[in-house]
Amino acid sequence: MDLNKENSELPQPQILKLDDDFSLVKRFIDGDESTFRLLVQRHKEKVRNIIYLTLGDSDAVDDIAQEVFITVYKNLKNFRFESLFTTWLYRITVNKCKDHLRKKNVRRIFVPIKEASGELNNDLITEKSDISKIVMAAILKLPQKLKTPLLLKDIEGFSYQEIAETMECEIGTVKSRIFRAREGLKKILQPIEAELME
């Protein structure tokens, strides 16, 4: 009797949600391709935002996001369930952004040096535009490998572990890069520090 009572008071096993990412991925692998649409609906905005933050270029966001999901679609059957689906997804997203920037850098060889300079554009400041925009512009001036972990941390709220997995690096590296990013940002924003501190 006591045992039964004890059993009934035990927390009942939680029924697995069949629409969690893993279940959807598994169903996709099993041939139900309709689940892919659910995955897209669930994660597209996050992916688009990461791209936007990383590139600071809203025109390219959708094109790259499309590429991300096409890559996901093509490779989803090889997903090994060793990491979260989102980690895998964001890794692909970050890599796509890198590819994009690499191509852009190649193109940059052929544009005037002034445009490609790492200095914060003075026009931006003199126009006294919104502080957020100034800061965002400053962030975008950071090198890619510093910028991404900083944004993933401060804007997307990723943990260092998640960032490390996404960026395929050590947690220590993430820690170091985020610090260096903040240092770099401080340096970029130094000329207008007084205004920012107001």
Next chain:
Amino acid sequence: MTRKAKDFELLSAYIDNELSYEEKVQLEKNIKSSLQLQKKLEDLKKIKQLTSSAYTKIPESPYFETRLFASLESNKPWHKKVLKWSPAIGLAFTTIIIMVVLKSNPEIFNNLLEQQKTNIAGFYKENLQPLLFAADLNKEDIFNFAMYKQLPLDKDDRQILHIDYDKAGKEFFEIKSGEPKQDENNFEKFIVALNLDEVEKKQIDSIMNQYAEELEAQVLINKNNTVAINSNLWNYQRAIQRDLLAFAEKSNWQEFQKLVPKTVSYNNSRDVVLAANEMRNTRNKNYIFLTTDSVFSEPIEYNLAEYKLQLAELKNELKDQNNQMREIQFHFKYDSAKQKLEDKLHNNFKIIYDSNLCRVEISKFDFPDLQYPDFDSLFTVYDSVANNFRFHSQYIPRIKHFDNKIQFHFDGDSLNTYEFEYYKFDLDSLMESQSEMMDSLKSYNWNNLYNFNDSLVFKGIPKLDSYFKFYDGEVEIKLEMEQLRKELEKFRVEMKQWKEEYKHDSQSKNKNKNSLK
């Protein structure tokens, strides 16, 4: 990395709450003891605050998914796409094949339809037999066919086949129920009316026999409820009619003149004979098939000679069975439910159906054409003569009187039941000109003609013109006289016999008397 740089880095992780408990305790100790670290912590917090608040979300893209799935579709391997479109591709492929086949062989569908038609026709063509055998036609029937365009479909005259022309001159035929006609000896009356002598009787018999043989293959019937009518049958009717009347004219011109309408000038009968000969030479394989559910035309090669051979064998076989020759109990039934369908399917044939008859009107059909002079005028003349003769000889309608109308009914002919309402009609004039009126009826000379709902029975007021002349009861008198003559002859023979017997008897009596004496 220096200790200071190491602590600065830890500060960054500290504000991100990413330090272990030990690291955190140690760092907080260091911060308390170092102004530089405190300053750096403030700077880093400020920067983190700035970056955290710097971001404005990118606006949603409403067509993102649509675009994505379109791209995915276009990136799919070709075989997957083919699989998805396989029904449409299959259809397109089939269409292309059909187009190619049709291009190379445009007649294929017609041939297929023709083939199918032949298959169906084959079913109905099975075991077709000449009507003459099935219905056991005699001279009387052929005479009636020639004069009144009617052939019995069975021996008991339960159904008759009637062929004719409508007002527009188009051929039609109908199958209608008939009643047994006991007292119609039209052929005999015809012979009597013309006062034919023995030689002439033999001549007309031979004419009838010749046509009877030729008519055999013109109407075929079988147990599958099929009637096949040779398109030459209409010509046969005209030819036999004209031949008979031409013979009548030749043998008794005076009597014949009484039958010919006054208003039509008529010369001689030679072209009739020519027409008949031409008709005989017109071989025609086209038969119009009337079956339970359809009407169609189809050429068939009916081998009469072969059939006769079979018939001869059959006769021998049946010899022991009281010569029972009637194999077919034919009674045509038409499925009226399919009438609408038929109207659509067979534009050339229009089927009119009521409880009493089934009429097939033939609007477009390539009838064998008879080419001889004055055909149309002759046609009118002979039909009039036939109608005249019909009325005067046998065509007496049954007359029923009702409170408000009088009804004339011709046996076995629903088309020939006529009603007249008294209040619209002068009864005296009706009775006076009854015979003219009947002929008027036959020539469809009507005012206010209309049909009953179900039947083709006409109802209306006839025009009382006297287009045709008639002569009263001469044929009946002649028939009676002939009967009387025969009886008198018989009586005379009997009397003669009796006389001789009497003579013989009296002689023997006399002998006996003498001997007694």
